[in-house]
Amino acid sequence: MxxxxASTGWIGLRDDGQSSQEKLIxxxxxxxxxxxxxxxxxxTERRFSGFKYVEYLGPKTRPVLDAAGRAFTVFAGHADDPNWMCDVHDPAMAAIAEAxxxxxxxxxxxxxxxxxxxxLSAGDSYGGGQIHPGALINGVINTAILCSLMSNLAFIRLAGFATGIFANWAPNLFQYYSSHMRKxxxxxxxxxxxxxxxIWSACTFNLRLHTCCLGHRDFANLAFGWCAVTALGDYDYRKGGHLILWDCKLILEFPPGCTILIPSAAIFHSNIPIGPNEHRYSFTQYTAGGLFRWIEHGFQSEEAYFxxxxxxxxxxxxxEAKARWSAGVGLFSTLDKLRAM
Structure with missing residues (x-):
């Protein structure tokens, strides 16, 4: 990767909405x-070259490795449950559509x-001009909708599943999150x-029928942290809805009901659009890098700390700031280390 x-090592760099490949051509x-x-x-008429297509091989979890053999992205799939779609995906999709x-x-x-x-976003954050950490603010109607979504058993199961995958595939990074959030x-x-x-302190429900993202980095998240993205909807995942990891030149099939964990602040990513008569929503979980900085600085701003x-x-x-990225990426696990645990 x-x-x-950023120079502090806590958050990513703001992107300009274009990948290096798009700028090139x-x-x-x-x-x-x-x-x-x-x-x-x-x-034969492709505009971008060198990309690898990653097919969906079923709901089992599969890692994506970096040059050092570390799992930096994980296609989590979904739980090994034959009723996952009807018991979890379908109720979650119905709830987010109503929302x-x-x-x-x-x-x-x-x-x-x-x-x-x-x-619609909920949870706790720090950054973007906030004086101190606090809960994301929503109006009365949207707060009630968020409370309904967050108390929905389907989303509770989706949240827990992603957390379990995080703990299993990046135990050192998970411990880093856990210790800081506990404090x-x-x-x-x-x-x-x-x-x-x-494990995450915030989440977002993306509500439009055709939710597919433009290329971006979620730069305010922890620079070396993981974000969980869950796809919901009714679309042909072989034709659209794919997750593009531009920096890695990977395009992953991303079926409804599945979750992918990525370092979203560091990797430029987007979606392939779905068809006009299809629909897609997404549910994301993440933690702002500013929260980790606030905690490490003794629960005070960077200015007060310095x-x-x-x-x-x-x-x-x-x-330490210069070395923070390397130290953070060092929390990712190789397959050999995971097997030895």
């Missing part, structure tokens, strides 16, 4: 919805750097994670 992180997505289709990557009809999200908020779809919620007892069985340091301590902190 290439290093696309001058072919970007022009509007608010993704337009790159499979023929743009494969076939999309009732939610009050302005057009301005529905048009954003990830695409053209209304998001955070011990300090701020009035705050609550969206799901008690989830003011409290001696010149020697500031120099040491800057050196």
């Amino acid at each position: 290439k290093q696309h992180v 001058g072919f970007e997505e022009p509007g608010w919805t993704p337009s790159h289709t499979l023929p743009d990557f494969f076939g 999309g009809e009732k939610a009050k999200v302005s057009e301005a908020r529905s048009h954003h750097r990830r695409g053209n779809f209304p998001p 955070f919620y011990k300090k701020y007892r009035h705050l609550r994670r969206p799901f008690l069985n989830s 003011e409290s340091l001696s010149p020697e301590e500031r120099a040491r902190e800057r050196a």
